[in-house]
Amino acid sequence: MKHPEILAPAGSFDSLIAAVQCGANAVYxxxxxxxxxxxxxxxxxxxxxxxxxxxxxxGVKVYQTINIVMFEDEIDEAVETIRTAAEAGVDAVLT
Incomplete structure (x- = not known):
């Protein structure tokens, strides 16, 4: 039987550690x-x-959120955020 991925929020490093220790397969x-x-x-x-x-x-995946209503003048910041995420090795970007 396929098991669903447990995806947990991590608003800080402490909450990220807690999510991983409690069995999350991925954090955002x-x-x-x-x-x-x-x-x-x-x-x-x-x-x-x-x-x-x-x-x-x-063995836990990391997803970075870019989940705001974006305006044209924020596109460069979004591109830089995605570039930083990619360089850090995140597994996916959530928009």
């Missing part, structure tokens, strides 16, 4: 901008790299 998180969870701690570029490394060592 946001950067410091370009996401709907602006009140969460979120992840800068270095924290994102650490989060991906932590998760991948444990």
């Amino acid at each position: 998180l946001g950067g410091k901008g370009m996401n709907a969870r602006r009140n969460a701690g979120n992840f800068d570029a270095e924290e994102l790299r650490r989060a991906v490394e932590y998760c991948h060592l444990r």
